[in-house]
Amino acid sequence: MAQEDIFKKLVSHCKEYGYVFQSSEIYDGLGAVYDYGQYGVELKNNIKKYWWDSMVLLHENIVGIDSAIFMHPTIWKASGHVDAFNDPLIDNKDSKKRYRADVLIEEHMAKYEDKIEKEVEKARSRFGESFDEPLFRSTNPKILEAKEKYDALHTRFAAAMQNSDLNELRQIIIDSEIACPISGTRNWTEVRQFNLMFATEMGSTSEGALKVYLRPETAQGIFVNFLNVQKTGRMRLPFGIAQIGKAFRNEIVARQFIFRMREFEQMEMQFFVQPGTELDWFEHWKNLRMKWHQALGFGESNYRFHDHEKLAHYANAAADIEYRFPFGFKEVEGIHSRTDFDLKQHQEYSGKKMQFFDPERNESYVPYVIETSIGVDRMFLQVVSASYYEEDLTKEDGTPDSRVVLRLPAFLAPVKLAVLPLVKKDGLPEISRKIIDELKFDFNCQYDEKDSIGKRYRRQDAIGTPYCITVDYQTPEDQTVTIRYRDSMEQERIPVTRLRDIIADKVNLRELLRKL
């Protein structure tokens, strides 16, 4: 089956079985916003627990926080989000390609610079030893002409950017005769501004209200609490702060189901280190995070690193962990060496010293930061796509059969076990209820007595329940039940009294964490 079809099936499976619903569906939906259903929320919580425990439980030098979504607006000036994420975009009508208007102009300016350098090189080889480069640069007419054009363009461009003058940006592109690299035409649309951040107002009256943003990333909540946590927790470098929380971004186009949403959830950990050691720690976290993914057993070949060539303004190294989704390898997690950029910015904007006194070195400095940042929703999609199987089976009588099964790792499964009376009479339902009453304190259980036993097994397969306990006529005689395994469909007979221990052992997170 085509990958795209599988993805479509997966999306409707998520809806049909209560994992993910379109937001505001009865009102025609709200673009790129989704709700998690009764099973989705359980799976999501389990994913978050796996991450949280792998950070906070396993590392004595990592602690968690939960910072507010609203933050002082200056934080986003300091972080660069206010400026860096208001990209002016322009489309070429012929090639249908979209570009950042500022990048187009910058690339055009770079051409003038190239031209100048080429002239210098040419002259250098012509004059040899006697070449006076500064003199040449300041007198050669070709260079002066290029330089003049460059300067004029630069001045105009800088002014336009400063004033956020979108019409002027478009005019610069037209006046500079910049053509689309694909179509070669100059058939451009208007320049439009795309705001990454959601703005709202804080204050009960409109006058005097403070314009605040819904955070576009959770990281800044960690940075601005760096001193609080370091001091109150008596933390010493290296140490980390973990956080799980919602973030909001106005995506230009937001699609591919829950892969790219306007409201999404992040699991971020900022690890503060001594300057100079950051690249070692970067490698360390890259590998550890990859291990965390692979411990789920979805197949090592379905993961890869993608090292960034082009780095963000705050980073000196960056890599993504990509997973092979039905629609291709896509980024699930980013590991970034953020240098001391963020803390330094906050130090400057807030006037507070964002430093750590290192007793060994007997000096204070701004720590460097390694960030691991994973999207909960993307992780959710990874887990679901890795677990979704349409199986062809053969019945005992040889006729073909099929089933849809979510092979979720037992720890992540929303429902751990279903207790099913073989038939709906002769006291079997009562025994089943009693078993659930014992187990419901430990596990998410389900009871089902409707339809044939086979149908009930299939229903549990579809939501990914790893274990089905069946109460049959032998149960009242010797207090045993059968446990049926979702993946193999095989059954074992075990005493009712051992159920709790056996299941607890299988759904425990411990074994997973031990692999890290």
Next chain:
RNA sequence: GCGGGAGUAGCUCAGUCGGUAGAGCAUCAGCCUUCCAAGCUGAGGGUCGCGGAUUCGAGUUCCGUCUCCCGCUCCA
């Protein structure tokens, strides 16, 4: 935003030339009692995405609009 595709029951879809809504599965109740979906009987569920136009009459034709899916740029 631009281009392409699609909206009819919870799901998958049919619906002829314009004549007032249909199937399978699912759900619920009952029967049956059976260890791997699709046995029997019955029931509930639809302003056909929304608005307008044409018409005696629109799920069907026309116009507008909204939403979803796919591709292009950004990112978790």
